Amino acid sequence: MSQILEIKALSRSFGGLKAVSGCDFSVREGSITGLVGPNGAGKSTLFNLVSGFVKADSGQVVFRGDRIESLAGHDVARLGLRRTFQIPRELKNMTVIENLLLVPAGQTGDRLVSVIFPGWKVKAEERKLVETAREVLATVGLSEKAGHLAVRLSGGQKKLLELARCLMAKPKMLLLDEPTAGVNPTLIRHLMSVLRKVHESGVTLLIIEHNMTVIMELCERVIVMDRGRVIAAGTPSEIQSNEEVLDAYLGGISA
Numbered sequence: 307m308s309q310i311l312e313i314k315a316l317s318r319s320f321g322g323l324k325a326v327s328g329c330d331f332s333v334r335e336g337s338i339t340g341l342v343g344p345n346g347a348g349k350s351t352l353f354n355l356v357s358g359f360v361k362a363d364s365g366q367v368v369f370r371g372d373r374i375e376s377l378a379g380h381d382v383a384r385l386g387l388r389r390t391f392q393i394p395r396e397l398k399n400m401t402v403i404e405n406l407l408l409v410p411a412g413q414t415g416d417r418l419v420s421v422i423f424p425g426w427k428v429k430a431e432e433r434k435l436v437e438t439a440r441e442v443l444a445t446v447g448l449s450e451k452a453g454h455l456a457v458r459l460s461g462g463q464k465k466l467l468e469l470a471r472c473l474m475a476k477p478k479m480l481l482l483d484e485p486t487a488g489v490n491p492t493l494i495r496h497l498m499s500v501l502r503k504v505h506e507s508g509v510t511l512l513i514i515e516h517n518m519t520v521i522m523e524l525c526e527r528v529i530v531m532d533r534g535r536v537i538a539a540g541t542p543s544e545i546q547s548n549e550e551v552l553d554a555y556l557g558g559i560s561a
């Protein structure tokens with residue numbers, strides 16, 4: 307079975323602190339894989355390294371057979387590897403759909419397509435972009451909010467919009483950093499069904515998640531990090547009964 311993402315001996319320190327330290331694992335193409343571990347384990351830093359937001363001190367990141375650890379963020383995104391942030395990025399003071407039209411695939415910087423300004427000439431390419439935005443809104447369940455101001459959305463809906471922005475570029479793989487954090491239980495159910503839909507459309511998912519229900523129900527495989535490295539990997543039920551994993555979590559609580 308082919309691996310879409312391979313992390314090899316990846317390391318990154320901040321000052322004296324080894325945030326990610328000799329980290330090794332891979333993600334199967336077409337899977338939903340969970341990434342768990344106590345706070346400070348290095349999970350978000352790992353996402354920053356993979357997505358080109360932070361440079362590695364050493365080690366490799368291989369995406370679909372190509373080394374990407376030296377690439378800038380927008381070049382990684384252009385290859386079809388996108389990520390969401392633990393805390394959703396600032397939304398522009400625009401409607402929901404306008405926030406999606408801001409993201410032309412693979413370009414640096416923001417450019418709002420002219421289609422949203424009345425009177426401007428609408429090009430076929432831009433009509434296509436609007437069509438994609440409508441499809442993406444339907445996928446995440448925000449169609450009815452298309453014309454609403456994005457800043458007025460609830461916390462959970464903002465996370466759906468963040469996901470929608472990633473989907474605009476039709477990625478091959480998504481890195482999701484705590485997608486359910488701060489989301490109410492009803493919306494968590496909805497988010498899980500959205501993630502299943504996205505997965506079924508052919509996108510490989512790697513999800514940092516503290517909610518064990520989400521991990522157990524969605525993930526075929528779980529990778530556990532502690533102190534910058536992988537301490538265990540297996541099915542959700544294998545992970546739940548792994549002593550080293552339990553120790554890591556208990557250590558994290560008492561620390």
Ligand SMILES: Nc1ncnc2c1ncn2[C@@H]1O[C@H](COP(=O)(O)OP(=O)(O)O)[C@@H](O)[C@H]1O
Pocket residue numbers: 320323324325343344345346347348349350351352
């Ligand atoms: N940009 C940074 N500068 C300094 N320290 C950082 C930076 N990013 C992360 N760290 C540190 O690296 C460690 C791992 O953090 P992080 O990757 O956010 O962990 P997790 O997401 O697993 O909770 C933490 O001790 C954190 O304070």
Ligand SMILES: [Mg+2]
Pocket residue numbers: 349350351392
């Ligand atoms: Mg984090």
